[in-house]
Amino acid sequence: MSASSPVSMFRWIVARDLMLAWRRRADVLSTLFFFVIVASLFPLGIGPETQLLRSIAPGVVWVAALLASMLSLGRVFQSDEQDGTLEQMLLTPQPVYLVVLGKVLAQWLVSEVPLVLIAPLLGVQFGLASETLLVLFISLLIGTPILSLIGSIGAALTLGLRGGGVLIALLILPLYIPVLIFGAGAVDASINGVSPQANLYLLGAFLVVSLVFAPWATSAALRISLE
Amino acid sequence: MSFSLTPGMLLQITGPNGSGKTSLLRIICGLTTPESGEIKWHGAEIRSLAEEYSRSIIYIGHRIAVKEELNSLENLRISSGLAGCELSRDQAQQALARVGLSGRENLPARFLSEGQRRRSALARLINCSATLWILDEVLASLDHAAVTLVESLISEHLSKGGMAIVATHQEIHISAGSFHRLELEPPVSRGTASPGSPS
Numbered sequence: 001m002s003a004s005s006p007v008s009m010f011r012w013i014v015a016r017d018l019m020l021a022w023r024r025r026a027d028v029l030s031t032l033f034f035f036v037i038v039a040s041l042f043p044l045g046i047g048p049e050t051q052l053l054r055s056i057a058p059g060v061v062w063v064a065a066l067l068a069s070m071l072s073l074g075r076v077f078q079s080d081e082q083d084g085t086l087e088q089m090l091l092t093p094q095p096v097y098l099v100v101l102g103k104v105l106a107q108w109l110v111s112e113v114p115l116v117l118i119a120p121l122l123g124v125q126f127g128l129a130s131e132t133l134l135v136l137f138i139s140l141l142i143g144t145p146i147l148s149l150i151g152s153i154g155a156a157l158t159l160g161l162r163g164g165g166v167l168i169a170l171l172i173l174p175l176y177i178p179v180l181i182f183g184a185g186a187v188d189a190s191i192n193g194v195s196p197q198a199n200l201y202l203l204g205a206f207l208v209v210s211l212v213f214a215p216w217a218t219s220a221a222l223r224i225s226l227e
Numbered sequence: 228m229s230f231s232l233t234p235g236m237l238l239q240i241t242g243p244n245g246s247g248k249t250s251l252l253r254i255i256c257g258l259t260t261p262e263s264g265e266i267k268w269h270g271a272e273i274r275s276l277a278e279e280y281s282r283s284i285i286y287i288g289h290r291i292a293v294k295e296e297l298n299s300l301e302n303l304r305i306s307s308g309l310a311g312c313e314l315s316r317d318q319a320q321q322a323l324a325r326v327g328l329s330g331r332e333n334l335p336a337r338f339l340s341e342g343q344r345r346r347s348a349l350a351r352l353i354n355c356s357a358t359l360w361i362l363d364e365v366l367a368s369l370d371h372a373a374v375t376l377v378e379s380l381i382s383e384h385l386s387k388g389g390m391a392i393v394a395t396h397q398e399i400h401i402s403a404g405s406f407h408r409l410e411l412e413p414p415v416s417r418g419t420a421s422p423g424s425p426s
Contacts, residue, residue: 012308023296084290085306087258093282093311227259 009094013102014109020079021110027075032114035068039122050127057126058136058187059180064122065115065140066147066176072111073151073172074158074165076103077222081159087226096219104145104152104215112144128191135190135200142203143183149214150175156221179206228264228409232359234388235404237381241396242411248394249289251411252363255392256286282311285357287365291348295337299328299347302336312356322353326376341368349373352380360384360391366399378402 021028042060043053080086089099119140120133128136154172158164186199232238240248253259255266257273257280266273273280293302300319307314314322323332326346336344345368352360360381366374378400381391385404393399399406 008313009309009311012305016305016309019301020294020296082290083294084288084292085294087286087288087290088292088306088309090258091256091281091284091286092309093278095278 006094006098009092010098010102013089013099014106017103017106018110021106027072028110028114031068031072031111032118034071035064035115036118036122038067039064040125043125053126054128054191057123057128058184058191060126061119061122061136062140062143062180062184062187065112065119065144066173066180068115069112069144069147069151070169070172072107073148073155074168076107076152076155077159078155078164081226086222090222090226096222097215100152100156100215100218100222104148104218107152108145108148112148116140116144128187132187132190135196136187139183139186139196139200139203142200142207143179146179146203146207146210147176149210150179152218153214153221156218156225159222159225179203182206230407230409232390232392234390235385236390237385237399237401237404237406238390238392239399239406239408240392240394240411241408243413245414246411247414248411249363252286252288252361252392252394256284256361257281258286283357284359284361285310285351285355286361286363287348287351288363291345293336293344293348296335298333298335299323299339299350300332302347303350306351307355310351310355310357312354314354318354319350322350323347325353326350327372342370342373345369346373346376349377349380352384358389360389360393362391362393362395364395365393366395366397 039061042056046052046056077086080089090096092099116137120137123133123136151168151172154168154175157171158168161167182199182202186196186203189196189199230238240251242248250259254261257266260274268276268280268283292306294305297305300316300323303319303323304314304316307319320329320332323329326349328343328346328350331339331343336347339347345365349365365377369377374397379402381393381399382402382404384391385401
């Protein structure tokens with residue numbers, strides 16, 4: 001028996017969620033396929049007009065990423081709530097902030113990182129140039145953790161509600177708007193030959209702010225949901 | 228309502244369905260905020276102690292927090308790790324053997340029976356350094372041998388100066404420590420039954 005430290009508990013949370021995700025691979029893959037299919041429907045529907053495809057690409061890929069992350073967010077706390085693990089997590093001798101941060105990190109690694117990795121491939125369908133693909137990749141890399149962090153607040157608030165899936169979309173999608181604007185804006189800038197730096201810096205600032213405040217709000221919401 | 232616990236004391240909470248046993252235990256854990264009244268630990272309000280209080284208690288609720296996808300060994304090691312007392316593989320295996328799950332450590336929990344799942348949750352009590360055990364309906368769906376096991380675990384804990392609060396209808400026989408019973412009143416039909424307010 002060794003004394004607990006915040007770091008070791010954080011590791012247990014992340015390792016546990018990764019292990020559970022591995023045992024439920026189908027859930028993870030369905031999110032990824034959803035993203036790929038939604039983003040691929042547009043080129044198929046619009047036809048081979050390169051100019052048009054290129055101009056809608058940033059918006060389409062980003063919106064598909066938002067919707068895909070909504071799909072996986074509903075599950076972040078649900079199963080833990082049902083079997084009582086979440087109660088145990090609130091009773092750990094470490095701050096709940098860390099529990100939330102660990103769960104969000106695991107959710108991001110499992111559900112969002114695959115999207116980020118496959119997004120450049122989807123960008124090729126839209127005829128994006130290689131430096132634009134890089135910007136798309138970077139913008140998603142900075143943007144998707146924000147989606148996970150903000151989304152976890154919604155997931156915690158709608159915990160245990162019937163029809164929580166729709167409610168979470170209504171709660172969270174409006175909050176995603178700034179991320180969408182600056183994320184897609186960065187890619188757009190790169191397509192038009194402008195430097196995407198300003199947009200990426202703003203995304204980075206959002207990430208820092210949500211990293212500080214979102215887990216705190218989520219833990220408060222969890223406590224309320226479990227009362 | 229008011230009660231206090233001293234080292235080596237077991238408090239059994241009984242009462243008809245709906246009388247608020249679970250609510251009372253959740254309030255004592257700090258999961259639910261009482262409408263009025265306060266819970267103190269060593270003289271300090273538990274809300275102000277926060278994580279320090281969490282370190283001193285272990286709670287096994289109705290929902291026993293056993294993950295269906297994980298096997299007993301993983302379930303035990305993870306939940307102990309989260310509760311702040313990490314177990315080595317050997318320690319976990321010994322604890323599972325004690326609750327009668329040896330040979331089934333590597334079976335995912337969804338293949339275990341309800342009683343076996345409860346046993347695997349009970350394994351958390353062994354090796355656990357918490358002073359106050361809070362057990363909700365812990366004897367439900369356990370066979371005779373397992374009930375005896377729970378009783379001996381509680382007795383050992385009490386003899387080491389621990390405390391336990393157990394909500395159950397069944398008789399508990401302990402060989403050490405002192406035994407007290409708290410009977411909750413049936414819910415009031417006017418609908419004003421409020422959760423208890425122990426201090």
